[in-house]
Amino acid sequence: MTLEDIAKKMCAKGKGILAADESTGTIAKRFNSINVENTEVNRLAFRETLFKSEAIKNYIGGIILFDETIRQKTSSGLSVPELIVKNGSIPGIKVDKGAKVLSGSPEETVTEGLDGLRDRLKEYYKLGARFTKWRAVIKITDNYPTVQCIKSNSHALARYAAMVQECNMVPIVEPEVLMDGSHDIDKCYNVTENLLNDCYEQLALHKIDLKGTVLKPNMVIQGIDCQKKSTSSEIARKTLDCLKRNVPEEVTGIAFLSGGQSEIESSKNLNEINKINDTKFLITFSYGRGLQASALKEFGKNKEDIKKIQNAFNHRAKMNGLSSKGEWSEKLEKEIAA
Numbered sequence: 001m002t003l004e005d006i007a008k009k010m011c012a013k014g015k016g017i018l019a020a021d022e023s024t025g026t027i028a029k030r031f032n033s034i035n036v037e038n039t040e041v042n043r044l045a046f047r048e049t050l051f052k053s054e055a056i057k058n059y060i061g062g063i064i065l066f067d068e069t070i071r072q073k074t075s076s077g078l079s080v081p082e083l084i085v086k087n088g089s090i091p092g093i094k095v096d097k098g099a100k101v102l103s104g105s106p107e108e109t110v111t112e113g114l115d116g117l118r119d120r121l122k123e124y125y126k127l128g129a130r131f132t133k134w135r136a137v138i139k140i141t142d143n144y145p146t147v148q149c150i151k152s153n154s155h156a157l158a159r160y161a162a163m164v165q166e167c168n169m170v171p172i173v174e175p176e177v178l179m180d181g182s183h184d185i186d187k188c189y190n191v192t193e194n195l196l197n198d199c200y201e202q203l204a205l206h207k208i209d210l211k212g213t214v215l216k217p218n219m220v221i222q223g224i225d226c227q228k229k230s231t232s233s234e235i236a237r238k239t240l241d242c243l244k245r246n247v248p249e250e251v252t253g254i255a256f257l258s259g260g261q262s263e264i265e266s267s268k269n270l271n272e273i274n275k276i277n278d279t280k281f282l283i284t285f286s287y288g289r290g291l292q293a294s295a296l297k298e299f300g301k302n303k304e305d306i307k308k309i310q311n312a313f314n315h316r317a318k319m320n321g322l323s324s325k326g327e328w329s330e331k332l333e334k335e336i337a338a
């Protein structure tokens with residue numbers, strides 16, 4: 001398969017990406033919220049339950065794993081990547097080493113992990129990964145982001161993407177503008193626009209084949225503490241407009257992060273975007289919390305109740321699969337949930 005074929009499969013109509021690549025620190029927060037101890041056994045139990053569910057075959061084109069998970073064996077004896085392939089999806093891997101203090105602007109971050117990356121990529125390919133993820137994090141306040149922060153992160157994203165394509169995998173390029181803060185939707189639009197522009201300038205400079213990439217952006221949306229809540233149709237219009245103006249047409253897939261939106265909000269907003277999508281981009285989801293929150297709650301209630309955990313996950317995956325085609329509705333959400 002070419003890199004373009006892989007990107008098309010990850011973002012095929014009706015499908016999207018499961019971001020199950022929480023670092024050990026991040027999954028600690030998620031498990032803490034459901035009173036589950038953060039052990040390797042529990043992390044595998046939760047993830048294996050999802051990876052074995054019906055939803056993977058039908059609605060999940062790719063699964064992003066964390067370094068620990070890609071090396072684990074499942075209860076059936078298959079490795080995690082083998083289980084994912086068996087269920088008709090594509091294994092991927094988060095390869096960045098996290099957002100670290102940006103020297104010169106210490107309240108902002110730059111994502112690290114380029115040193116030794118080529119060797120790690122070769123190993124991940126052998127372990128079964130066919131795509132990768134690198135997340136840059138940009139925050140909005142009255143004084144931020146700085147040009148320094150945007151340029152440092154875009155540069156790292158492009159160098160990462162070049163190495164990943166050299167190693168025959170599809171890079172997910174994730175420049176995330178955080179929802180934290182009280183900024184309005186237009187401020188988010190402006191920052192997202194500047195960031196996307198800079199990223200694609202850097203990707204061009206590093207000779208990235210855009211057909212063999214997937215962009216993972218934030219939606220254009222107000223900050224969590226903003227008083228003025230935008231409607232789904234305004235979020236959809238502004239998000240699509242921002243993408244059309246700043247993302248080159250050659251990009252194959254655009255898969256949003258949920259970024260702190262609730263499960264329903266993230267399905268509804270993705271659906272609105274696809275209802276008005278008049279581009280060639282395959283527009284879909286690459287959700288962590290947006291796909292897993294309900295399943296995680298069930299796991300907290302009873303880890304052994306595989307059926308309940310899978311039902312919760314299957315439902316969210318199905319809803320987002322519909323949203324990737326602009327066919328989701330509140331009515332279907334309730335009917336199918338009942």
Ligand code: 13P
Pocket residue numbers: 019135174257258259260286287288289290
């Ligand atoms: P959320 O959907 O929970 O924002 O996570 C997606 C992700 O992978 C962020 O890097």
